[in-house]
Amino acid sequence: MTTLFINDVEVTVAPGTSILEACREQEVSVPYFCYHPELSVAANCRMCLVEIEGWNKPAASCCTPVAEGMKVTTQSESLDKDHKMTMEYLLINHPLDCPVCDQGGECKLQDYAVDYGASKGRYSEGKRAVNNYELGPFVTTAMTRCIHCTRCVRFADEIAGTGDIGVLNRGDHMSIAGIVDECLSSELSGNLPDVCPVGALLDGPSHDVSRPWELTRHKSTCTQCPNGCDIEIESRGDEVIRIQPVENSPEPWLCDRGRYVYDAFRSENRILTPCVRQDDGMQDSDWDDAVQRAVEQLSGKRIGMVISPFWSVEGYTAIRLLRDTAFPDAQVAFDLHRRDMRPFAFEEGFVQTTQQIEDADEVVVLGCDLRQRLPLMMQRLRKRLGNDKPVTRIGSMNYRSNADLSSEALIRPRDWSAVIARAMQQVMDLGKSAAGMKEWIAAVEDRHEAGKLLGDALMAGSCSLIVGEEIRCHPDAAALIHGLDLLMRGCGHAEADADGRNLVPEGMNAQVLSAVFGDVRSSAGDIFDAAAKGELDAILLVGSDPIGDGLFPVQARKALDNVPLVQVGAITGQISGGAQVMLPASAYSEIEGTFINMEGRVRVATNPIATIGEQRPLWKVMMRLVQALGHAVPVVNIEELRQQSIGFLPDLGQAWQSDAIDSFMMATPRHAKAAYLPAAVAADDKSLDVVSRYSLYREGMWARASALLSHAGVLHALDDVLVHPDTLQTLGLQQGMLTVVSEQGEQQFNIGTRDDVSPGVLFIAKHSVAGDLSNSVRISLRGGAA
Amino acid sequence: MSSAENPIFSEARLAEIKSVVERYPAAQSALLPVLHMAQEDFGYLSMPVQQLVADTLAVRLMAVREVVTFYTMFREQPCGKYLMEVCTNAGCMLNGANELAAHVCETLGINMGETTPDGLFTVTEVECAGACAGAPVVQINNEYHEKVDAAHMDAFIADARGQGGAA
């Protein structure tokens, strides 16, 4: 540790800390523009000057490391003059348009102008002319206000990994610009306005809508992906204006999905009143009538339940109470992708925190489009790579990760067992093994070279696996995960304090869902099949859209042709066309509730935004149904409900009590006995493996209801069906209209090519007609017309 | 035909670029040398040329843009056949560079920084050429002309016009 004096106060900080960081730790204020705790140091604004005893010039505190015994002064007459001069320089070319600037109230320049600025600048010539530029759908630029701190440039390089913002020209012609005619291709672009210390980069959607001081802030949790970031929802009355990241939370950034989904809260897709189907379509109704209609569809029936993974702990407990009281035989599906329902050796959820993964010696991403699925996890990996720490990726597509991975391999889903076997061979040759490994490897004939990357990484002191949907959704998932589990155990990466087995879940609350519904869990596909076959009488859907999302849209449609649908939720989806009744439940911004993210981090939202329609918190809707179905209501207030939750999640009792709730962690479920051997892989034929694409702008009913995200989805769109150029060559085909032969029959698609799709894979978008191929495992491709 | 609007590097150039890249720990280091070559081949660095350079070295277009706009010798616009760069910095200024520059502009009938309508001459003012003992200095297409006077420039212009007319 290094001891120094800041304004005569002795302080001790880690060696290598900058003076500015040392001051921040001590809450000594030093003005700055270009410094940003998450970005590299640029030291260009020269606002952060301090005096150091024995130095003949003031020093920039952001780039000067502390030294033993150093005596730092942060305030003096001379520094005051320095700060005034820097402000005077910055204002030479800065417009004095604070009254009309969105940044007003949140602008560093404005703040410091109050503290240091001379009332009138002495510069009297004209100001420089500056061009605006295109930064994607969410960012509006007003570049005359730019102060050249280069934060946005560093953000694009280091955080977004796109490198498409740069510094052009030099001297006072220097300007910050994006590539002409290209929008920032980053899913993190919405952070740019936050990164900009002045009003040069502005939040497009909230531009000109409001002033910061008019807003009320609500702490909440984003439910748009399993990462469950802390968010601050800003509202004016009951209208959400902005969503912002929370300072000092684990993630300093928000992804565009979590940030811009808010326009869906007021979209026409919201379910704000109870509705019932009449001859001429869905009609608004009242609670009594709609509940009555629901009871007619459900009472005494054999039902299947399909629920979404973004409700609160309280919501899930209520769903479970409804099931147990009224439908004790009902199966529940909360994952629209999982086909293999055998228990997994390690279940959905992250056993490690994102920070632990960032710090691990090796990280291997297996079959996951991390940039779309978990944009902030991907950002952590990018950060790792920037610090020369390796990241390996094996999977069916190199999904434009905006990062130079240290090693990667493209494989087909059918290759997974051969990949794992190759890695097993390697670790066994080095004398590492786990009980069961011999049997596992004996069941696999082939070895795939991509497994070497995995084997190499497993040799490190610590190794984190991030296992994604290509494995989770695999028909033989339980066996593959067992294989990975054996590898991790054999190499010492499964011990309590060094467990690196992470499985990307479908959505938020993975641990909660496993705990609450683990024993009654079913595949959504199986529920729909049962309904189609007449084994069920009705489906109760709670906030999910199995036609718009997931692998089973075809089965879902068949099911609805056969049985009625009762929908409870905050928002409609493509499936709603088949609903008989819709009961409105509050959105995540409108409730008091508990969320647990993929890491097991507990968050409690306490100050909900006022309700804009007739919706009720989900748990109340559930209790109303229980009552209407003629049962005793098990809980009447949230305290009683939470007592029930504790029955499923005993740790929560403590969490709700504890002040340190923010860091409270819940364990990820494990199934020690889930030992399955891989099935034989069919001999290589000319068929292609189908992999369906996940887009953060288009997946999920909230995202689809958001006009902002949908617009971005169009800008970032790829062809609906993609293959590797070699795939066509092997089949002797040319790019263009081709025929896909699947269980759906023969369909014509315009097939695009990309180098980053694995040969032998048909990569499909789910939002289009191609989405009907989602549940196909293999298809074949041929030329010409059908 | 390869041009600034539709540029392609010749095989020989590509081989040369490869050997230049090998001299550095990373390909981006070859950016300045390759931009010099591209400017020689295509006359100026149009956007297609910048994209070509980015692709050839596998660097981002923005990395190329940053470099092209930073260095004064890289041109994003075409210039005259004879680029006359008059040093007007202190050493040359104290030896009549401003008067010389004015004379050249007047003779050609253009302002500083412009190109004659026939596309033959461009005159620009540059910073110290590093040859102050020969002040005033004019650099014409990479060649230093030292202790230049009006007569020297007149003769050069006349000569070039003669050639230009013949060509």
Added chain:
Amino acid sequence: MISADPSKVTAICFDRIHHPNQHKLEVARANGAYKLLPKVLKEFSSEKIIEEVKTAGIRGRGGAGFPTGLKWSFVPRNTGKPIYLMCNADEGEPGTFKDRDIMRFDPHLLIEGMIMAGFALGVRDAYIYIRGEFLHEANVLNAAIEEAYAANLLGEHILGTDFSMNLTVHRGAGAYICGEETALIESVEGKAGRPRFKPPFPAVEGFYRCPTVVNNVETLSTIPAILEFGGAWHASIGVANNTGMKIFSVSGQVNKPGNYEVPLGTSLKTLIEEHCGGLQHGSLPKAVIPGGSSSPWLTAEHYDIPLTFDDLAKAGSMLGSGAIIVMDETADVLAVTRRLAHFYAHESCGQCTPCREGTGWLERVLVRIENGQGLPGDIAVLEDAAQYMAGRTICALADGAAAPVMSLIKHFPEAVRAGIVEKAA
């Protein structure tokens, strides 16, 4: 021939420069180039060479005057990272034109110096960063390097030893700031030349974050003589703490402008009167810029000053690159200052607020004063701007921009006042 007697030395870097065809390897060798190299590579140790250079007391000829031996000793060895050597041949400081002569007339002297420096530092790849405008010089260097490779003076196993080194000429493209050593490194990395803040110093973390030594052409060209005659020999040329010969590039209003290599400690007057044939007009200079345009000006008062790093520092200026720009009694000092202000505004890399905004501001204020439209507060504006730019930025360009303005106000306040409209309009 360089004399082994320090008191008889008349030139070091320019010793062989006037031989016809000295740039050709054959001629250079006949005149003694690479004579000592086999012995250095075979018998000298790295430590010995660095020790000799320290003893020689040579201070960098590029501008900052930092002791070369000391800089070399900062390079961490055995970090597992390669060590790079970069010769700074950017020669952009207005008034400086000495390196050009070494490169075009005696390139092998520089190459030999770089091989020796590279050997001392354990370098595998060395670069010469030459300003883009010096195309002819770059061609001469490249031809000489090619000959040196063919003669096994560069490349693998130089002269049959275990030492291997590559040398590459890297052309800049018109940016004065790339003479600043960290900007130079950025430029060789293929980026815009924006200086890096220090620490870390390049000797520890430079080119691609590896240890990197940057030395001026003249500094490196002195190494062969130091190793041939010994550090003590070099230390006894010139004066204490300011040892050796130095090339002064003299330009402006003198009768015989040019490069003159003289012992450090020679007086300004001697240089101008005896070597440069005196001033064009009058007998006393109006102003002298003694160390390149970034150095504060001297006036006739200091005509006798010995040209050393220390004496010039004492007089409030600096020796810099040894570029002396002389203004005689006819000079328009305001116009010269305004022209230099334009230079700095044009050459600022743009990253630091005071430099980016301040250089342009200085120029525009000087322009209006030159046009007779200065405002009453302008002297204070100039003083403030100059003072609060200097020493507050990443590199010293801002200090350089401030120097002429401060000098003008200090020495010629009446020239400034004449351009100011006293009554606010």
